[in-house]
Amino acid sequence: MDSSLPLVLDRTGSGPLHLQLAEQFRAAIRDGRLQAGHRLPSTRDLAKELVVSRSVAQAAYDQLHAEGWIAGRTGSGTYVADVVPLQPVLRSPARAPEPAGKQLLTLRPGIPYVSTTVDAGWRRAWREVSIQPPARGYDHPAGLPALRAAVAEHVGRVRGIACGPENVLITDGTSHGLRLLLSVTRQAGDRIAMEDPGFVTAVTAARQHGLQVVDIPVDEDGLLVSELGPDLSAVYVTPSHQYPLGGRLPVARRNELIRWARRTGATLIEDDYDSEFRYDVAPLPALAQLDLDRVVHLGTLSKVLSPALRLGWLVASPEVVNRLAAYREEVGDWPGWPMQAAFLAMLRDGYLDQVIRRSRHLYAERRNHTCAVLAPYGQIVGQDAGLHITLLLPNTDDGAVAARARAAGVAVAPLSEYRRSTPGPPGLVIGYATPTDEDLLKALDVLVEVLRP
Ligand SMILES: Cc1ncc(COP(=O)(O)O)c(C=O)c1O
Structure with missing residues (x-):
């Protein structure tokens, strides 16, 4: 008995033959070309017709059997099952992440320096x-x-x-x-x-x-x-x-x-x-x-x-x-x-004590440098501790300054982001811990350009 279906196998590498075969039977059952009760060829006949090994035909049938598309027992033939399985909901693949644009240097506060090597x-x-x-x-x-x-x-x-x-x-x-x-x-x-x-x-x-x-x-x-x-x-x-x-x-x-x-x-x-x-x-x-x-x-x-x-x-x-x-x-x-x-x-x-001691030295130097570079452009506060300073910039639109810095390649937080109902001067919250030493120097150079009157 032939399969009465035009089965075409692509042998140039578009996936295993038994999966191609199973998918063609599935498609035919789904669109009604093969009806419930239709008798399918034996694995031997199918293999002969398609010039594939019998194990390919057997594997395709095993798969369809397991999914409930076909039924039947050895000896009594294989039929299209009369209960057509539910189709899984196909979700469109998750959107690929946005291609990484130019990498921003970050001076946003909150993240410590994390070395790329472990000690x-x-x-x-x-x-x-x-x-x-x-x-x-x-x-x-x-x-x-x-x-x-x-x-x-x-x-x-x-x-x-x-x-x-x-x-x-x-x-x-x-x-x-x-x-x-x-x-x-x-x-x-x-x-x-x-x-x-x-x-x-x-x-x-x-x-x-x-x-x-x-x-x-x-x-x-x-x-x-x-x-x-x-x-x-x-x-x-x-x-x-x-x-x-x-x-x-x-x-x-x-x-x-x-x-x-x-x-x-x-x-x-x-x-x-x-x-x-x-x-x-x-x-x-x-x-x-x-x-x-x-x-x-x-x-x-x-x-x-x-x-x-x-x-x-x-x-x-x-x-x-x-x-x-x-x-x-x-x-x-x-x-x-x-x-x-x-x-x-x-x-x-x-x-932990060792890391704290080491980081304290690193951050102390960075803080000194950051304060020295930015002091001419505003009033620095909060420099005695932590991983960031705040540069107060009275009469400035700090959101606009942060946007200009971003356009020039540096992420920095406007102080207005943290304010709610209490008025106060605008400014920038500048974290000096995250970048490498080299990137910190570059980022501060960019910021100075942005802040220069
Ligand atoms: C004020 C403050 N508290 C706490 C944290 C840390 O939060 P978590 O321990 O959940 O990372 C941060 C981090 O930015 C912070 O700025």
């Missing part, structure tokens, strides 16, 4: 992880116990926070810790005070949780504590380096803030994102050091190693930590074991 400390930590099996079940939702203890020791030593493992919860970074805290401890409609200008991601998180964001002005020292009004359930604050203006909250204001929180019962959320880096100024301990019953402290690896690691920590009272851990257990959302285990090795071996 011995990094390799040691990951080697250690690679030779251990994972836990047999779920790890503790607050984080690996040994890592919680190591982080407690770390924040005690470098941030002056006297605490133990029961105060520590390992997070996927600041943003994750903040969202977790808001979802468990705040109610929609609660009022949260946030610095203005401030960290846009944190404001977005608060709004998405249904909180009412109350804008609080900042000055060159940071949050204006005297502006905190009544009925606030929480305050989000960056005391070690106000983001983005760079103020370092003085001791008197910290004490005033803690006294205010004790009086009102509000929670202070301390975002300690880049406190590892300060230059020629005395260290200020974390706000959390003053009162762990009132302050929830958020730390991150994003500025020290890389934001791609998605790892951070939250330090709070054991009650808050336990509530957050219980919630995480319900939703099954906490950082994976390999990253936690590697971070533990990095802390224990002193690798």
Whole structure:
């Protein structure tokens, strides 16, 4: 019996013959040329007719059988099945990414310098992880116990926070810790005070949780504590380096803030994102050091190693930590074991301290250079710490300046991006950490051209 179909096989390399054959049968069944019950040739006859090996015909039939297009048993022939299978929905392929245009040099703030090579400390930590099996079940939702203890020791030593493992919860970074805290401890409609200008991601998180964001002005020292009004359930604050203006909250204001929180019962959320880096100024301990019953402290690896690691920590009272851990257990959302285990090795071996020391030297030089180059064009603020400075440019359209810089090949953030309702001078927020030394020099040259009157 012949197949009564014009079957054509392309032997010049357009895919395996059995798949070509199967697709031609499928097409014929789909468009009705082969009807349910139609008897198909045996594999032997089909192979002969097409001059292919029998295994090709057999493989095509096996495939059609498995997909439900044909039926039949050995000996009694093969028929077109009377139940035509559902067609899978064909999705158009995802759009190819835009072709990369001219690469922008970036002076946007927030990302540390990450070398293209790895060093011995990094390799040691990951080697250690690679030779251990994972836990047999779920790890503790607050984080690996040994890592919680190591982080407690770390924040005690470098941030002056006297605490133990029961105060520590390992997070996927600041943003994750903040969202977790808001979802468990705040109610929609609660009022949260946030610095203005401030960290846009944190404001977005608060709004998405249904909180009412109350804008609080900042000055060159940071949050204006005297502006905190009544009925606030929480305050989000960056005391070690106000983001983005760079103020370092003085001791008197910290004490005033803690006294205010004790009086009102509000929670202070301390975002300690880049406190590892300060230059020629005395260290200020974390706000959390003053009162762990009132302050929830958020730390991150994003500025020290890389934001791609998605790892951070939250330090709070054991009650808050336990509530957050219980919630995480319900939703099954906490950082994976390999990253936690590697971070533990990095802390224990002193690798983190080593990277911080090394980066501090690098960033100090870059900060000096950046300030020296840009000083003639505006007022520099926030240069004592962190990975960025802010260049105030009164009476300028900072969005237009950033657009001109972009057109000239440099990405930089206009200060107006961070402002909400509190008026203040325009400017540029300039991160000096991300590029290579060479690219930083080039990018600053471009920026000077853009800023030149
Ligand atoms: C003010 C501030 N906090 C925290 C972070 C880090 O967030 P995460 O730890 O989620 O990467 C950043 C990063 O840009 C930041 O600017």
